[in-house]
Amino acid sequence: MIAVAAAEIWATRSLGGPSALAAGCLAVAALTVCGRWPVCALIATLPALSLGYIWLAPMAALYRVALVSGAPATVYCAGAVAVVSFVPWPHLGPVSWAPSAVALALMFSGLVSGAPVVLARLVASQRELRARMAELALARAREEQLVSRQTILRERVRLSRDIHDTVAHHLSLISLQAGALEVAVPPDRRQDAALVRRSSQAALADLRRLVTLLRAPAADRAEGVSPPGFADLPALIAAGGPLVTGDLECLRGLECAPEVQEAVFRVVQESLTNARKYAPGGPVAVLAQRTPAGLEVQVRNRRGRGGPVSDGHGDSEGSGIQGMCERTAALGGTLRAHRLSDGGFSVCASFPLPLPTVTERGPSTAGPPVTGSITSFYNL
Template sequence: MIHKKFRPWMRLSAEQVAVVCALCEPLTILDEFGALALVVCATALLGLPLRQRHPVTVLCATLPAMLTGHLLLPSVVAMYTVASTRPQLRLLWPCGLLFVAALRPWPMSIITEMTRTDLLNSIEEAALLSIGPAALGLLARARAESQEQLARLKASRAREQRLVAEQAVVRERARLARDMHDTVSHHISIIAVQAGALWAVETDPGRRTDMESIRRHSVGALEELRAMVGVLRGSGAVVATTTGHPRLVDVVELVTDSGLDITVDLPALAECPWPSVVETTAYWIIQESLSNVRKHAPGASVAVSAVLSQDGKSIVVVVRNGPAGRCPEVVGLPAGGHGLLGMKERAEQLGGHLSAGSDAEGGFLVRAVLPALQ
């Protein structure tokens, strides 16, 4: 088994192996080293590290070593780099230069001693040394371009799949909007109509007030349902122009219509202006807390407060209720268990936090700290 520290050495590319071989090639001509060999070999070897930036210049620098027959591999490596980095139409003259350098005999005097067979062998060798690395470079370049195109295709496919998923979400949201509108609005409309009809025939002032409150809340629920349906359908512009957002000042009306025994302390109302998203979140937290009191502690007394924090940068919303009191039998309200989770998420989205739990007196305490966003 190969040790881990040797694995990187096994990942050398073919070009890197060729470069190593080219650097070792001078060992084959140690006995023939002279002034000319030293100059041409040093020029060829020292130029190889620059082949990626200046491939044609490095190729020209290696040609004297090829011409004199001292070194062959530096020119081959340089030609491979030229072919893999330059446009195909601009390879003819570099490849021609390398072919001429590989074909021309050195010294020139031996040309008279060459037979036809020797000449043909020289042409074949020159063609292999010039056209061969050029073809390999073009092949490597085509492979790199294919991999790049494949990566682009994969990215395009991923984007297409993401768009398909988003479209599926949009369709599902539209379906949920239709179902919600058809089902919930039907029941709430019946409540509103029947409350209005009873209000019209009722003579007792107290009951008429209760029925009017039922009707008003039903109509408000229908309006909020319409706004939510618009959000699910993606018509945010319609929602923004047709519905408003509750503010802290609306807590007074919320408390009045709740039918609970509530004491209110809202000194934060005097600290203006607060960002609308902060006031809306505070309103929703108070509203959900009062709903939980009606569900889990009917008849309990409730204290609601919204005060400024000590550093003056946050609103501290507290809703505290005592233990459930004696009250007439009430209709059981459905509880999904998501109210506290939703309140925490609203607070955390603003960078605040919310805590909720039972207190020492047997009641329940909800405390939220909402920073004033700039």
Template sequence: MVFTVVVAHACLQVLLHAAGQRTSGALGPAAELVFNLVVDALLLFAPARPRAVGVLVVLAAAIARVADLAAPGLLTSTDALYAGPVPLATPVAVWILVYLWPTPTPAPTAFACVGALALLNAQPWAPTWTGLYVGVVYAVLPAVIAMYVRARASLLSSLRERVEIAERERHLLNERAIVAERQHLAAEMHDVVTHHVTEIVLHAGALRTSTDDEAVKAAARRIGDLGSRTMVELRDLIGVMRSGERAAPAGVTCDRDCARTAAPGTCGRDCPRRAARSTDDRGGDLAELTGSAGASLRVGGDPGTASPAISRAAYRVVQEALTNVRKHAPGARVSVDLRHGDDAVHVEILNTAPTEPADPSLVASGSRTGLAGLRRRVSLLGGTLRSGPTEQGGYLVTASLPALVPAEDHREPEGPASPDPPSP
């Protein structure tokens, strides 16, 4: 900004010289032009050295006035085209000293320089209306305007800062309200939903032990297994909701009372609790699920590296994607790719373009919120889910989940123990 203003002012001085403003002293007709250009060059250093530049500008004005008294026409033109200040860059110098002074408020040095420039241009030793006009308009007025603009800019900055603080406080209050509502929902789920699911598991166990019909026993066993799995998923969800935060990424301790860690805050591959938890409650059999849907399944890595909550979430992603394929893309070929890493689990479900028209009644039977619900579930676990059509007319669903998340201490719901192992 300073460079642009100074260059523009120097161009103005060159134009005035070309228009006929000359000096008649011993230093030649271009003495005033050279004198003013030197002062302009000094102003380029004003932002970094304001005090030194201010003193030098005042000294230049004093030298010009002394030269004007001792030898008129030496540094200033005796027949100037207009009544201007000495040096010609006085208004620019005043503006830089007052507005761009690098402190919250201009220092007394700046006002002292402005006062000295006003006196030197007003020439109180030979008072005239023209001199008073030059001193006020070219020295005092720029200082007043610069102080007003500077104060206004400071006020706007303060107001903007207050607005930002208020906005942050509003977001904080919103976050607190969300956390409070989440905890309230967690309490309701714990008090109501888990109670009814526990009753379902108990009644299913009682039905299984009180009947001799194998079909009824199998149905009761299936109901009990689904109820137990639902209880585990509810505990995971309630644990995340009560924390008020998203699940931590991979590398956190695998359980609250884990006694072995590879490093502070991390869980080793050989952790016994991790190994024990990685072998049960996987959320479902992916091979059976993909096989019944006619999809190809490819599994990479060690499934034991993922915590149960992550495995269940990956299963739900595949389940929802295959359900959507059956509804919206009949006849399409589907491939499921599940890759387990030390830090993350990646799921990819890709189907080709449908070869048959979709059944309108089947399409209309959905709630159209399956992927949105999955996206929220994956987000709560600290992962991401993306979905969208492919260029070949198919559809791609990808999910990336952390391998480990903090989880509640899983316990089976109270009730009669089942002699049969739960379904995978």
């Protein structure tokens, strides 16, 4: 707008003499401070407006006043522009009060003072409309998010109810029958029955904890029962019987996020379950060690009484290995699972941790890892 106003002054420089040119230059200069002092800039353009042929600079200043100022200031400034543009200044030439001249002067003053105000109010209304539409879109997004959360919460409650009503019932029956079997079987078989009873009771306790977490809101879940971690690994290994051994010395005093501790626990738990299912009677070794990159947990089992580890083809498809891969990858780690040359199987999970010290151990003797689709070995 400053360039257009300057072009207008240049085009009319020969119409009013040196004083008119000075008034026009003052009006153009006033536009440079119109953003900060719009009323003062408008006042500085009024002498140029009184000449009768300088319009753009006063109209631009009035537009800025109407855009940023309140209604009283806009009315006063528009009135000043209308008066200056309408009054027939005697020093500009002879004054004519003919009806046609007065009508033209009124229309001209109305146009000069009204058009900038109308345009400014239109721009302000559009800005306000966009702001309100943005607020409406934000409120709608929040409402949709709230509805989605409520839907998820209802689905979680339904799932927790179904899980509790079905799985918990069967686990309770297994625990009761295992307890009765522990009393009825010969002494040399009571240890196996006791293991079944303890495992079913532990599974029932984990199930009830998960059901409670599913039914609780997010804030309550954050303050609920803590997930299993490093402190629970010795009991998990001991529950596997004398064939399961573990070296967890590096985990003593190791501080890391609860999510990592739970992931390590679940990987060991799932691997022990796989070993009992597909290589029964075979020894299992659990090894945790620090590496330069973080923490590595390895579970290795040899062939069981039935020969080499089964490929895992059963009556139903499962996702045990896939779940371990997803749980590890969510924490930035990797999981490798592959068959060993002696017919056993190895699961190795690595988690990146900012560990202060590194304990060096000998290299693993496992064969080359097989990543990706590995459910052909443990189809859980």
